[in-house]
Amino acid sequence: MAASPLTSIAVLGGGLAGAFAAARLARALPDDIALTLVDVSGADGQDLFFGTVTTPAAYNAMLGLGLGEPEIMPGTDTTFSLGTQYHWAGREWVQAFHQPLPVLAGVQFHQYAARARKPYPDFVMSVAAARRGAFAHPPEGQTTPLAELEYGYHFLPAQWAKLLTDSLPARVERAAGNVASVEAEGETLSAVVLEGGRTIKADLFIDTVGVRDRTDGDWSGGAVVHAQESLSPAQGPTGVVRTLRQKNDGWIATTPLRRGTHSLTLGSDGADGTGLTLGRREQAWVGNVLTFGLNATAASPLTPAPMSLLMRGADSLAELVPFTTEMRVEAREYNRRHRDDFDHALLFERAFHPDAHHPPRLAHKIEQFESRGALVQYDLEPFEAPDWLLLHLGMGRVPAARDVLADRVTDAQLHGQLATMRRAVETVAAKLPPAKVYHDGLLRYLGKRNG
């Protein structure tokens, strides 16, 4: 078949992934590409596996879709998140979002902290705020410690899916129903027929529901997990981090949302929870079908990886929307990014497990950290050096040696400087309002503004 211009895309959605992809494409693409979003019933059945935490990247991702905090906060249970407090492997730490602390005289900050035998997290603004359950927006363009506060969101996938779907412009044609059958020739899908007879034709299908079978060899991973969630009205003070506790065969996470505390239990034992097979497709994009969302990459919500992967997938898709119906190059490049993103995220997740057989790239990271505090980063990892640093320290990994260049300052200089920094962080944190107070104030303000 000769290549012709690509003129239509259909998103087989119904949950968060479909809504996100549709919103992204609708914003980005010219009007001569027709977009259809199909609400496939039950497609959101596994959406609880997106977890309840996003990284700070969600701010720009949502803003790019026209959804800033004034749009997101009032209508949903979304709250600000400074990260996750883990009770894990017999240890406790706050895995807070943060930018690297300053490199002084060419030496990374944590090397100085190690020399002074001071806990590195004590110098991280978002950790200090998290410990106090306090929050305020970081001021822009200033150099106070508060400006270093990095935050993501606590959210409910179903609410964000609705928010995104409601914001879709009129150009997105909508359809609903179960998929009854497909019309395909080789790797090319020409149409999806819905129950009730409606036929959806498109040049490219974004498949979040699994129209494309997961044949053997198309899925790497395999562990099946089960999850259950519930929301209970808030009692007592609410915090600014998700709290995640390890249990026998899994974990339970509680997330402070606006109307109450959400809890998510995940484990391998699946009496009456929802099941999901973790892992990823070998090829997310084959022919003219791009599998997307949990249907393509299913990372554990132990970390914010599921949302990060969704956002990255949408970035890759937006950048690689084919020019014509010949889309081999696009698929290959998308698949490369898909594999890298997932595999890098998986390294981070595996690093929570001390005794597992780590893949070589993770073993190398850990070895480098444990031998000398070096942070090895591969290309464009979803989790960056500061995330790795807190995780290593949280897991109790202690470097055997440190950078000798950290010895160039005198003890007095070192302790003076560290004390000043620590004090600055503490002083700012002490002045921050409790997260709930700040959040309520913000909503009141937005309410007034919107009349």
Place this chain on the structure above:
Amino acid sequence: MGITRICILGGGTAGWMTAAALSNKYSSLGFEITLIESDAIGTVGVGEATLPHIRMFNQALGIDEAEFMRATRATFKLGIEFCDWGRLGDRYIHPFGDYGAPVDGIEFHHFWLRLLQNGHTSELDDFSYPVLAAEAGKFRMPGPDVSRIGSNFGYAYQFDSGRYAKFLRGYAESRGVTRMEGRVVEATRDQQSGGIASVTLDDGRSASADLFIDCSGFRGVLIEGELETGYEDWSRWLPCDRAQAVPCEARGPSLPYTRATAREAGWQWRIPLQHRTGNGYVYWSEYISDDDATQQLMSTLEGPATADPKQLYFKTGKRRKLWNRNVVAVGLSGGFLEPLESTSIYLIQEGITALIELFPTSADMERDAAEYNRRMDLGFDRVRDFLLLHYVATQRDDSPMWRYFREMELPDSLSEKIEAWKSRGYVQRYEHGVFLPPSWIAVMAGQGLIPQGRDRRVDARPMADVIQMTDSIAKQSHAAVASTPDHGEFLKRYGAVDPSIMDAAE
């Protein structure tokens, strides 16, 4: 026991850069740093065009820019002009800087592609201040606001490498580096670790150390001569294996860029310095004799030669391990990828940076070496693909060398990149390694690979907007160039010109 005694073998660009950087970092900790060099052997004597990264290197040493430029008779460099690469008669400049700036998060060149693909004429160069400034022989420093056209570019230098080494020698010696002159004839090994314990000079003196930096040039006296580390031969992809270099008197105004002209069996460089022009012919000995190469080189000089041509031999590739036991190979001893994009000094710098970050804390250096080698291998790989691109993104088939490249089977990593560009103007991004997307765009577009498609998102704007936006950027870049001084004038005003040259000129 810590690692406190460092011995650097070699006093070329690599040796003295290493000595300067290490003395800056470690002298105050009481480390002993020794550098051994042999006047009889001398240095390779080439390597005069750099990449913008060298500015960070100099800055970290606290070097004053004008003073350094006076001492090394340096000129500014905005990029490299490539002549006759895509086709005979073609030329383009690969600048140190972006084309335009992203719009709505979409790389600018896609807007340019939309113009082209809709029948408009538009020159990519009009969106690059450094290209236009270079063409006009002009230069000024980038301003602080990088969002402005005329500020989002980088620059490097073209300098006298012998003078640079001397300049850094002064720096290093004043920070306690001990220099020994003589020829290393022997090394002794540590029985336990298998590493090198000491080296002995021809006059019987010896130097022992915990860590050896092999900067001995192509010989690789320690990394290969002693440790037999092995060499990964890349001449299948980068087959040029010889060069001749000759300086000549400069003619015309001093230009802020290097030139690389493709020839039938290799290519020729032209590097303008304050006091002379450096020239060289890099060639594949299979397809041209040394005599013919000399003849071609000498017949194309712009002014009288000021020395005899120097013959150089090399094999492209890299050491199997750049760090082996307690020896780190920095410079030509570690590998060489031919000088087409001025990457050697950059790789020296990367080596030094990585060494400092991974400086060994005990005699067991295996882990430090593992990470060092991983990083450097990636750096070399990425440079290799980019260099090879120049030879294969071409329609030339007018000589056996060009036909060889036509028929070559490319590494997958490169053929995928070329295909993604050709089909939709897509350039892979990565975080580590030199040559960001704008460099790939410069070479691929400059050598005549024009994509068929583009990023679909650029079509979301009305065409009239795109025309207006691109016109306005082109106007801004031309206006910025109009108010830029001549390169020669800027050098003088900046106090960068060696006074003895000023005198001579008057």
